[in-house]
Amino acid sequence: MHYSNEQIAELVQPTRLHKNVYIDPDVFDLEMQRIWGNAWIYIGHDSQVANAGDYITLNYGKMPVVMVRDRNEQVHVLHNRCGHKGAKVVDQPCGRVGAFRCCYHGWTFKLDGTLAGVPHLSGYEGTGFDKSDPQYSMQKITSASHRGFVFATLNPNPPDLRTWMGGAADVMDNLCDRAPEGEIEAAGGVLRYEHECNWKLFLENLNDTMHPMIVHQSVVDSAVDYIKTLPEDSPRRDEAEIIPPFGASYEVFEATGITGFKYGHHYDGGKTSIHSNYSVDPDYEKAMIDAYGPERTREILTFNTHNTLYYPSLTIKSAIQNIRVVRPVAVDRTIIETWSFRLKGAPESMLRRTLLYSRLINANGSMVGPDDLTAYFRVQQGLQSSGSDWVEMHRNFGRDEDLGDRLKNTGTSDLDMRTQYAAWKHYMMEVA
Amino acid sequence: MSGSMDIAEIERLLYDEADCLDRADLDAWIELYTDDGTYWMPVMPDQESPVDHISLFYDDRVLMEVRRRNMNHPRSPSKEYPIRCSHIIANVRVTEEAADACTVTSNFHCLMFYNDKQTMFGGRYTHELVRQQDRLMIRHKRVDLINCDAALNSLIIYL
Ligand code: FES
Ligand SMILES: [Fe+2]
Numbered sequence: 001m002h003y004s005n006e007q008i009a010e011l012v013q014p015t016r017l018h019k020n021v022y023i024d025p026d027v028f029d030l031e032m033q034r035i036w037g038n039a040w041i042y043i044g045h046d047s048q049v050a051n052a053g054d055y056i057t058l059n060y061g062k063m064p065v066v067m068v069r070d071r072n073e074q075v076h077v078l079h080n081r082c083g084h085k086g087a088k089v090v091d092q093p094c095g096r097v098g099a100f101r102c103c104y105h106g107w108t109f110k111l112d113g114t115l116a117g118v119p120h121l122s123g124y125e126g127t128g129f130d131k132s133d134p135q136y137s138m139q140k141i142t143s144a145s146h147r148g149f150v151f152a153t154l155n156p157n158p159p160d161l162r163t164w165m166g167g168a169a170d171v172m173d174n175l176c177d178r179a180p181e182g183e184i185e186a187a188g189g190v191l192r193y194e195h196e197c198n199w200k201l202f203l204e205n206l207n208d209t210m211h212p213m214i215v216h217q218s219v220v221d222s223a224v225d226y227i228k229t230l231p232e233d234s235p236r237r238d239e240a241e242i243i244p245p246f247g248a249s250y251e252v253f254e255a256t257g258i259t260g261f262k263y264g265h266h267y268d269g270g271k272t273s274i275h276s277n278y279s280v281d282p283d284y285e286k287a288m289i290d291a292y293g294p295e296r297t298r299e300i301l302t303f304n305t306h307n308t309l310y311y312p313s314l315t316i317k318s319a320i321q322n323i324r325v326v327r328p329v330a331v332d333r334t335i336i337e338t339w340s341f342r343l344k345g346a347p348e349s350m351l352r353r354t355l356l357y358s359r360l361i362n363a364n365g366s367m368v369g370p371d372d373l374t375a376y377f378r379v380q381q382g383l384q385s386s387g388s389d390w391v392e393m394h395r396n397f398g399r400d401e402d403l404g405d406r407l408k409n410t411g412t413s414d415l416d417m418r419t420q421y422a423a424w425k426h427y428m429m430e431v432a
Numbered sequence: 433m434s435g436s437m438d439i440a441e442i443e444r445l446l447y448d449e450a451d452c453l454d455r456a457d458l459d460a461w462i463e464l465y466t467d468d469g470t471y472w473m474p475v476m477p478d479q480e481s482p483v484d485h486i487s488l489f490y491d492d493r494v495l496m497e498v499r500r501r502n503m504n505h506p507r508s509p510s511k512e513y514p515i516r517c518s519h520i521i522a523n524v525r526v527t528e529e530a531a532d533a534c535t536v537t538s539n540f541h542c543l544m545f546y547n548d549k550q551t552m553f554g555g556r557y558t559h560e561l562v563r564q565q566d567r568l569m570i571r572h573k574r575v576d577l578i579n580c581d582a583a584l585n586s587l588i589i590y591l
Contacts (some may be wrong), residue, residue, distance in 0.1 A: 193586075222505075226494070365488040374512075379510070
């Protein structure tokens with residue numbers, strides 16, 4: 001169906017959402033146009049294209065794009081489409097080139113997308129075709145970056161990236177500040193995970209702190225039961241710090257708090273999170289103190305958030321140094337990518353812990369991610385029912401604390417839902 | 433074949449292991465592994481490291497023990513659906529051999545029925561086997577899926 005602004009407004013009410021938000025393919029198509037077409041969408045980290053000619057390819061919404069570094073150190077996001085007959089120009093996930101060359105008729109493009117060469121040009125003489133006309137280049141998409149995280153937008157008048165991120169930028173800064181050299185780089189590869197559910201179900205689960213003790217009870221019980229069988233002097237294992245907090249009590253999650261921002265961003269935690277009791281590698285701590293001094297080090301390492309969402313495409317874990325990227329495919333199909341990061345100047349043990357976490361919690365073969373995914377899948381199935389048209393979100397409604405640039409509420413509130421859907425509505429309403 | 437490793441005995445172990453996984457019986461499966469045994473499923477073809485790069489699985493005995501308990505736990509949403517597999521192993525070849533240990537590669541197909549869907553997995557196994565107290569056991573198993581770098585769905589059980 002076609003949705004008018006009034007009909008879109010009807011779908012999102014203060015304490016409930018209409019099921020079509022999750023199951024209607026027409027809503028999905030509108031989201032791709034209006035949300036994914038207007039928000040800043042995460043493309044990749046600039047460390048993935050460290051040298052001139054390095055590129056990565058990906059889908060931006062449904063469109064193939066390429067991120068590339070040119071010879072002047074400039075990073076571009078280009079439509080991955082040939083200016084001639086439209087063939088996808090680059091088809092490897094990543095690589096390094098001197099120039100792009102289309103596989104079909106051999107047109108070549110500079111690293112900034114500008115058309116460079118057209119074979120047998122004489123046939124174009126006097127036809128009105130002008131090789132220097134930019135319409136025949138690979139088209140640029142507006143992009144900007146913060147601490148190496150590159151975003152792109154199709155919005156012709158986007159808010160400045162930093163302004164758009166608002167207070168949620170603090171968490172990205174914290175992730176990078178956790179590197180003794182103040183910089184991070186993507187490392188250890190990517191894990192791609194097919195989710196048979198609407199993209200929003202994944203996002204809404206990030207700071208849904210009412211689910212871990214239920215959904216993850218089995219893995220927590222299994223880990224705790226096994227730990228009990230071990231002798232007291234068994235060597236310390238990171239797993240024993242990572243898994244059990246998923247079974248933390250309602251009170252623990254309540255105390256973490258959720259902070260929401262304009263444009264749908266939010267995080268849970270701040271002072272405490274499920275990551276705040278991890279032990280600190282002494283070599284890492286020393287490297288941090290050498291770089292920042294004891295005071296600033298403490299400040300950086302005690303800012304403990306759990307998940308931070310940059311709505312709609314990027315979620316990061318600053319205390320873990322991994323991110324997950326949302327790539328919607330269809331109304332009921334989404335690809336989630338997990339990337340891990342090296343803290344420059346930190347011992348390699350830090351990257352290993354990050355990769356362990358990604359494998360233990362986020363991987364297709366983990367004992368955590370598949371249980372989450374089953375829950376989303378069940379929502380996607382259950383919402384087909386005509387038993388009710390509505391999904392409720394009342395928790396702590398009417399008690400969000402307004403601090404001007406942000407809203408705060410307790411860790412188990414639905415503030416994260418309210419924050420996301422305020423942005424959803426903002427993007428989805430057609431501007432006259 | 434020379435040395436103490438008999439190909440029939442090796443194949444018997446591989447088939448026994450496959451049989452445990454066909455029945456999703458991790459209690460029996462774990463007994464086929466040595467105490468320092470590991471199970472690895474890389475996410476890249478030719479991946480060199482299980483710890484310096486992300487993997488789909490990399491379990492040592494500790495994680496196998498947790499997974500075994502988790503598989504039998506009544507409250508894991510993803511385990512509410514029965515898992516039925518059928519493994520076929522072929523092209524079994526000993527690629528390295530020492531006195532009491534050997535490396536064996538094989539091809540496998542695994543047909544899995546889970547949550548109303550049938551999925552075909554396939555690829556190559558590399559088993560490092562070792563004789564301990566007269567018994568041939570698995571010290572390491574590497575599973576290279578031919579589509580390891582695709583966007584896979586959940587992997588509920590070892591393949
Ligand atoms: S389509 Fe690319 S050169 Fe013709
Ligand atoms: Fe979860």
